[in-house]
Amino acid sequence: RMAAAPPSYCFVAFPPCSKDGLVVFGKNSARPRDEVQEVVYFAAAEHEPGSKVECTYIEIEQVPKTHAVVLSRPSWLWGAEMGANEHGVCVANEAVVTREPASESEALLGMDLVRLGLERGATAKEALDVIVALLEEHGQGGNYYEDGSSCHTFQSAFLIVDRNEAWILETSGKYWAAEKITEGVKCICNQLSLTTKIDAEHPELRNYVKSQGWWNGDSDFNFSEVFSLADDHSACCSGRESLEKQGGDVSAQAMIDVLRDKDSGVCVDSESFLTTASIVSVLPQDPSFPCIHYFTGTPDPSRSIFKPFIFVDDVKLVPKVQSPSFGNDDPAKKIPRFQEKPDRRHELYKAHEWARSLLENDQDKGQKLMRIMLDLEKQGLEAMEDILSRTEILDPAEVVDLFYDCVDTELKFFK
DSSP: OOOOOOOOEEEEEOTTTBSTTEEEEEEEEEEETTOOEEEEEEOOEEOOTTOEEEOSSOEEEOOSEEOOEEEEEETTSSSOSEEEETTSOEEEEEEEOOSSOOOOSOOBOHHHHHHHHHHHOSSHHHHHHHHHHHHHHHOBOSOSSSOSSOOOOOEEEEEEEOSSOEEEEEEETTEEEEEEEOSSEEEEOSSOOOOSOOSEEOTTHHHHHHHTTSOOSSSOOOHHHHHSOTTOOOOOOHHHHHHHHTSSOBOHHHHHHHHTOTTTTSSOBOSSEEEEEEEEEEEESSTTSOOEEEEOOSSOGGGSOOEEEOOOTTOOOOGGGSOOOOGGGOTTTSSSOOSSOOOOOOHHHHHHHHHHHHHHHOHHHHHHHHHHHHHHHHHHHHHHHHHHHOSSOOOGGGTTTHHHHHHHHHHHHHO
């Protein structure tokens, strides 16, 4: 039996299920318990012809221009678990297991494809096209974890969202299928979910599965049935019901509540896995309003707070949620890889560890701290709601320090 994929959850809600003409996106990133995620921003950039870009394991051709991106990522790798770009595109990935073993050969990781899609796609569909073209050219493979003793490999699924539509993209090797979504609530998790509604696919997909004897060509083509290991494709998503119950009121707060829910299993805290970071994004369908992206930058959303980020020029960088850089001495970059594990904790992560131990060991103080934290979060959510309800255009100077200030305030409370 192959190793289980980490149980992350990704969601999107469209009007009329969501509030006020907003598309709401969210992800809980479930990863090995001790892994640190950082939140990093990269400005838009132009690149010389013939430039290369060094991804986690391989180098590929760079494009002439990359978009500004904000990413939540395991700090040892190049790509990201989830993030957004300046054009209001959000991408999150899921590790999935299919009947085809994932390659151990170093290629692009699913996480690299998240970042590449965001850097190169100005719409959800463009990001999808970028990801599948790179998959065709370079393939996917390599260790998903910072683990020198064993290679953990998975196939990838993606939720790709913009202000107008979303795409669910599921892959096995270089083969893929995708479904376009423009309404309702969708959830993807660590197993395949596409069935017979397929809006785009690899041109050779059906011939390939026929040649493997996985489909006879007569019955309806059902992607999950063809590619899943026996009985693996059940309805995975417990969080979807709670969002659907909101009946037209899915907001940032409602998405945050779903991501915090341990009883439903959406907020993972198990022997092997922990939700090591979370994101919620609010994408107004009216392009004159800014998209707002909330990041925790710390593990366990039920004990973390979601802090807002808005793309503006010269946005202030936040070193306190960035892990230390080890350059070429990083064990993740040396062959053989991962021979040791450096301390990758950033300042916010360390402060949050202290807060978590307080929550566990001193109920009264812990509860009091949590109330203060949630109050801080609520102020942020209300300030953002105010921005989205105004008629005048947002002054960039007002939000250039937004994420920086929220992290700073959080750190002060922990001290």
